[in-house]
Amino acid sequence: MRRIFVTAAVTAALVTGGIGVTAGTASAAESVGWCDGTKAVQVTSAGDYVRQPYHKATGSRNCTLAEGAEGGAVVTLQTALKSCNFASNLVIDGDFGANTEKAVSYAQHRRGIRQDGIYGPNSRQAFTWPTYWSSGKPKGKCVNTN
Numbered sequence: 001m002r003r004i005f006v007t008a009a010v011t012a013a014l015v016t017g018g019i020g021v022t023a024g025t026a027s028a029a030e031s032v033g034w035c036d037g038t039k040a041v042q043v044t045s046a047g048d049y050v051r052q053p054y055h056k057a058t059g060s061r062n063c064t065l066a067e068g069a070e071g072g073a074v075v076t077l078q079t080a081l082k083s084c085n086f087a088s089n090l091v092i093d094g095d096f097g098a099n100t101e102k103a104v105s106y107a108q109h110r111r112g113i114r115q116d117g118i119y120g121p122n123s124r125q126a127f128t129w130p131t132y133w134s135s136g137k138p139k140g141k142c143v144n145t146n
Helices: 002-016 072-084 098-111 121-126
Strands: 037-042 049-054 129-132 138-143
Touching (some): 037 072, 072 098, 072 129, 098 121
Antiparallel strands (some): 037 049, 049 129, 129 138
């Protein structure tokens, strides 16, 4: 009986605004989880593509990277930040540390989205990405995949 009362009290407080609950960050709002891989996304009929972080279990690119993440998805993000999103001095090391967080935050600011330093679906849509020829060589051009 006590559990029902507590549940009802919490529900009532939420409904009436008595408890502050906030949504996730704008960048991670629609995320399916942590990015743990890199996906090639074709951008031309000739087979040119971009590489973007993605969530392996779902195949979705609507994933999140933040401080503490590491690996190939971070390398892909860092490459895009350095090549196309205002972070020319960023070291590409596969570690989402303070410098990567600052670079993401600055790119978010420059692209006109909420500046929180977390890479997520909104950042993916706003950022531009380096393109690669179908052979895998860098093309030297940046595109938005939106």
